[in-house]
Amino acid sequence: MKFLKQLYTLWAAFWFIFLFLLLFPLFWIFLQKESWKPYAHYLNRFWGKLYFPIIGMPVRIRYEFEPDPKQAYVFCGNHFSYLDIAVMGLVVKNYFAFVGKSDLKSIPLFGYMFRKLHIQVDRNDKNSRTKSLTRSIRALQNGRSIVIFPEGGIISKQIPQMHPNLKDGAFIMAIQEQVPLVPISFLNNYKILYDDQLILHPQPIEIVVHQPIYTEGMTKENMDELKKHFADTVQTSLNRFHN
Secondary structure (H helix, E strand, C coil), X not given: CHHHHHHXXXXXXXHHHHHHHHHHHHHHHHCCCHHHHHHHHHHHHHHXXXXXXXXXXXXXEEEXXXXXXXXXXXXXXCCCCCHHHXXXXXXXXXXXXXXXXXXXXXCCCHHHHHHHHCEEECCCCHHHHHHHHHHXXXXXXXXXXXXXXXXCCXXXXXXXXXXXXXXXHHHHHHHHHCCCEEEEEECCHHXXXXXXXXXXXXXXXXXXXXXXXXXXXXXXXHHHHHHHHHHHHHHXXXXXXXX
């Protein structure tokens, strides 16, 4: 069984790389002008629509709420697996900027796309955190949504229990710009791809996009309340799925 999973992982990795390389010339073209970047974003979504069916891994998304494609949101999910990042382009249909670790920009070719299209942050560098927050707020002001994992990485030691100490950034920007915060539950990605392993355990991917949390009228004094609302929403969904 382990050998078959290893073979499957190699096959899935081949298609992951092959499809990206096949599409990379178009990525490169679309990333040359700011006005062309939305095309690069939707090309990434197209990659996901090709990749997951090819490797035989269904993505089941339950939308309790259908986001308005013309409105900006802060999309926040739990983060237990690197698969969360790969599938996010299928989950969120809006044009968005992903806020992720600066380490990603060092990956050949993919790092170029990430650096040009998304927002990097070094969470150990206060200046980097400030710059990423400023860029995120500017993106929201320009009508572009933000995708972020408030846990600040794959750091929970009791998966599927979320890490209790959420980072402030997502909640600050949602309150400051008075945009809805949309919780997303990745229910079983950690069972498919563990953080400390490089073997896929294939099964359908299960995701829930929850009702938005509206921030109109909120101030920084409401940040803990907003954090709790987000965490309770996602954790309840995780608990329901695993019980």
